Amino acid sequence: MKRRNIAVSGINSGENPGPGMGIIRSLKESGQDYCCVGLSYDAMDSGLYLEQYVDKAFLLPYPSADSADYIARLLQICEQNDIEAIIPALDSELPHYVKNFEQFQQKNIGLNISSKDLFESMTKVNLPALGEKINIKVPRTIPVTSLEELNLALDKVGFPAMVKGCFYEAYCVHSYFEAQSFYQQLANKWGYPVLVQQFLTGNDYNLAGLAGKEGGCLGLVAIKKLMLTQMGKVWTAVTIQNPKMLEIGRKFIQTTGYRGGFELEFRMTNKDELYLLEINPRFPAWIYLGTGAGINLPFRYAANLLDDEAEFSSHYESGKLLVRYAAELIRDINDFKQIVVKGERA
Amino acid sequence: MNEKLKRIAMNDDGFLFDPETGISYTTNAIGLEILRKMKETGNLDDLSDMLQNNFEVTREEAERDLIDFQELLKSKGLID
Numbered sequence: 001m002k003r004r005n006i007a008v009s010g011i012n013s014g015e016n017p018g019p020g021m022g023i024i025r026s027l028k029e030s031g032q033d034y035c036c037v038g039l040s041y042d043a044m045d046s047g048l049y050l051e052q053y054v055d056k057a058f059l060l061p062y063p064s065a066d067s068a069d070y071i072a073r074l075l076q077i078c079e080q081n082d083i084e085a086i087i088p089a090l091d092s093e094l095p096h097y098v099k100n101f102e103q104f105q106q107k108n109i110g111l112n113i114s115s116k117d118l119f120e121s122m123t124k125v126n127l128p129a130l131g132e133k134i135n136i137k138v139p140r141t142i143p144v145t146s147l148e149e150l151n152l153a154l155d156k157v158g159f160p161a162m163v164k165g166c167f168y169e170a171y172c173v174h175s176y177f178e179a180q181s182f183y184q185q186l187a188n189k190w191g192y193p194v195l196v197q198q199f200l201t202g203n204d205y206n207l208a209g210l211a212g213k214e215g216g217c218l219g220l221v222a223i224k225k226l227m228l229t230q231m232g233k234v235w236t237a238v239t240i241q242n243p244k245m246l247e248i249g250r251k252f253i254q255t256t257g258y259r260g261g262f263e264l265e266f267r268m269t270n271k272d273e274l275y276l277l278e279i280n281p282r283f284p285a286w287i288y289l290g291t292g293a294g295i296n297l298p299f300r301y302a303a304n305l306l307d308d309e310a311e312f313s314s315h316y317e318s319g320k321l322l323v324r325y326a327a328e329l330i331r332d333i334n335d336f337k338q339i340v341v342k343g344e345r346a
Numbered sequence: 347m348n349e350k351l352k353r354i355a356m357n358d359d360g361f362l363f364d365p366e367t368g369i370s371y372t373t374n375a376i377g378l379e380i381l382r383k384m385k386e387t388g389n390l391d392d393l394s395d396m397l398q399n400n401f402e403v404t405r406e407e408a409e410r411d412l413i414d415f416q417e418l419l420k421s422k423g424l425i426d
Contacts, residue, residue: 203369224368240368268367272423318365319355 004032005082006302009039010089010285011047011054016231017324019089021046022288023298024053029291030299032308037081039074043339049331051345056081059343063093071100078109085110085305087261087298089282091167094119110305112213112260114281121256122279124166124195134251136276139200139267143193150183151176153196162197165190172199202269204277206234207245208284210261210297211253212304218312219297220249221290223322234286239293239320244274252279261287261301289322347388351424356381371422376401380415384425390416 010018131138303310
């Protein structure tokens, strides 16, 4: 089989790691010949310097920049490097990919992604309705747009409660005063509505999955989070075989017609009740654990898009442990200079 | 038998792992012996005899420890 050029984003691998390096490691260990092209936003992203995994790397304008500039630079990189498929891995860049899906198709660049409407139905605000459709409980969530509504919502869900930004960040609060302070902070940062959510005591679980370009489940793997970073990212986790979570994953794909990689976040209460907390429409940063347990979702993503032969078995081992570690890399300042000046390491 | 107890994996060092919830526990040699016996028979009957025969304890001690252990297992959802 000829060498395939695959572009992958989210190659930052610091204390708040993106999924990119796990995706690339999974592709490299699939036994296929992939040239992995890293897409980055910051000259300090560690993936830019990890030549053993990232064959070439390029800087892009930040996703918050002008959409036309962003896509023009991305397509230029794809054309110059004969990119056959892209695996976008960061939430902030997904709207660009959804909006310009047809452009990628016209240029024969494989991209497996869901529609804008489907993304909208999975947002935190719309999660309760989706939870009902796929038969999973969602913590009671009340969107609020004023301090008065915030106080009323807190009366309804009680303390402690979660106060969440509509896109990112969440804080556990124990008083009206604390809630009001975070409400202002979150509204300023992420806009309205701010969400007030019932607090649930229990253990946290995640499920990563992949739906094929024509739909249908191409693989699922569930984990229990064991240790998190201060930013809430998985640092240590173990694979589990939980029939209910796996069933919810299948139902999510089947009911919504989802396409591409995703992550479902769950909490199981001490009474063994399972709640869906969030859906992330991309692979998680812990995706390499799935590969280690026998479900290589990034490889399946690429193989499905490029019509390469692959076996999509659903079997994986429970009890496989992921332990992250921080490592140092020594490089010459000229490597940094080249990335800053040329915007690439080709 | 309790579903959790049925599926739990135990190794000889007393490390227990629930493959469905990812929750792990540790126990000592006596706890391990009790749990293995419970997995075999599905109940706590005759366990005080087994403890008396295998470990240096009186019948009263064995029965008291079994009650304590039973409460602990209940709190972890490992017996009903």
